[in-house]
Each structure stands twice: as C-alpha cells, then as structure tokens.
Amino acid sequence: MLRRGVGLTEVFFLCGAACLVVGLFLPQLLSVRESARNWGCQNNLRQIGVAMDAYHERHLSMPSGYAPSGYTIDSDGAETWGWNEPSYAWSALLLSDLGHPELHESLQIDSGDLPVAIRDPARANMLRFHVGEFRCASDRLGEAMDSAPLPRYQRSLDRGSGSVYAGASSYVGSAGYFELQHPFYLAPPNQWSKQFQKATGRNNGLFYPASRVHRRQIVDGVSQTIAVGERAWYQGGASWVGTANIRGVGVGDGGMCLGRVWWRINELPQSTTSEMTGQPPTLVTRQNGLTVSRPHTARNGFGSYHLGGGANFLMADGSVRFIDDQIDFHNTIPAEGANPLDPIPNIDKLGLFQKLGIRNDSLQTSEPASGAGP
Structure with missing residues (x-):
C-alpha cells in the first residue's frame, strides 16, 4: 500500500494548531509554576518564623540584626564596635534553629568571629x-553573591585582596523606618564620634545592629509588624551570612541583610538593568507606578519577582502575607538625615506600609495585605 505524504498545507495547519495550543496553555503553565514557587517562598518564611520563635524562647529576644564582635556599651549608653569589621547577621544566628547545626557550629557563629572565619580557607568556603x-525559587540571584551575572553586584565580605563571597539570600530582616546608618555628618564639630556611636543602628523595626528585641517591645501587635521580607536581585540581593561593614554606606554594607520601609516595595535602584528585571526598567517602573531611586539606596528596600506586583513578608506572629506594592504608602522624613532617636514628624500621616514596618508607633492599622498566604 502506498503512503500519501503530508502536504505542505497540512504541515502549516499542524504547526498553527500546535502554536495555538501552546499559546493557550503556556500562560497557565507559567502561572502554575509561579504559584508553586510563591508557595515555596511562603513556606521558607514560615520556617524562618518557627526558627525565630525557637531562638526567642532560648534567648528571650529576637536575634540581633547584626551581631558585631567586640561590642560594648558604656554607662552613658554609647555603643561601640570596630570600623570596617565584618559581622554575622540575624539569618546566620538562626542556622541551628533552621536545621543546620553543623554549619552553625563549624562557623562558630555564636562567638561572633566572622572576621576570623573569613581568614580561614576552610571556613570561608562554608x-x-x-x-x-x-x-526563593522565583529570585534570579546566583547561589553566591559572586555568581550573579553582573560583576558589579558582587558583594565582598572582606575588603582585602582575598575577597570572600557569601551565600545568597532572598530575605532581609526589617530594620524599621529610619536609615540604616546614623547621619553622623550632621553632628556638631568635634562631637560626631560620641553621637554617632550612641545612635548608630538604633531603629524602630525588629532588627538592627546589636538589637535584642523582645516580643513585649512589639507594642503595635505581632500580627501587625513585619519581621522579614523579600529582597529581589534587581535591588542588589542579600546574603544570609552578614555584612562587610555595619557602619558602611556602600551597596554591600549596612543594607546587606536588612531592609527599611522608607522605600516602596519593588522600587528600582538606578543601577537596575533589563537583565535583572526581565524587561526594561522603565516599563517595570511605569507598570507599577514607581519611581527610580537614587543609586544604591533602594537596595535597602523589599521586592520580588512574583506575579501580582508585591512581595511576601513574615509577620512577627509567624504568619506570612503577600503585600501588594500599591499598598498605602507615605513618608514624613527625607531619605537621609533623620535621627532615629528623634520622634517621627507627622507620625499620624505615615502610610500603612510604614506603620507595618515600625514596631512601636502605636498607630492603628487595618488588614495589612492583599493575597495573604494560608
């Protein structure tokens, strides 16, 4: 029996039908995949919340935002620690409670000797x-900060020639509202050092340098206070290890493992590129009604690649919520120059997002987010 060959018209028809099927179902497949990734991200945050509870039970406080070695506090309340000194972060302090006790012990995290670990080749590799x-599976950051595609987004923990790069993270602790370094340059002449030492790191979130926040200090309510949120690669990413310099103002310093609610969710730094966002930054900005910030500064914020325009947040009560980036938002202080020891001006005019990031503003808030996780 002779077989009839497939004609060119039939080939075109079959190709067109296949394209139609792909066009119909591919968006649904992508949506299902992203839903699975988003669920995994929320589950990560729940596990972090459980670890934080366990840590709090043992230490009667949340882990410090950064745990600098050589930390001291004098009778006048002035806090001191070394300049340009690497420090473990809240996330490293939780390793044992997250099921990584061997890594926690090998890095000797409880002793706070990250500078020593960096100089030890075996531990530096850890x-x-x-x-x-x-x-988060939706994030596009590499496995370690030096494996991100753009070299300028490498984050060194050591400023020496033998730089050490740390494991990447998609999550940062909430430091609150004020900037992460006190503006010592505003202090009177010859008085900056004492004022800087006394105020550095103080903030009104759950995590800041040398912080030890107890649940009773979360006076706004644990269900209404952000503990941890996502940080996207286009904002510079983060690390679970720590920072090269708590007091530094560079892109890999104070904001490495901490975020602040002064910035909108998904706000884009000027250094953002199409490779990082997946589409032109101007389009991302326009679609979300956002503005491009000054260089580097918005990497102290929160953001994600999840569909729906928002990010996942762990609240202080252990619940996880997806907060839309169009949430009510209003600042009453400039990006820089506000003293965290001073009262927040026009505090009653703060946006809902700002209120959620502050643990003790005593302002009433409504349900904090749309699309709350189960």
Missing part, C-alpha cells in the same frame, strides 16, 4: 553554603 530556607 560561607558560600546554599541554605535552601533563605532562597
């Missing part, structure tokens, strides 16, 4: 460890 609980 700093690159992939901690799954700190990685």
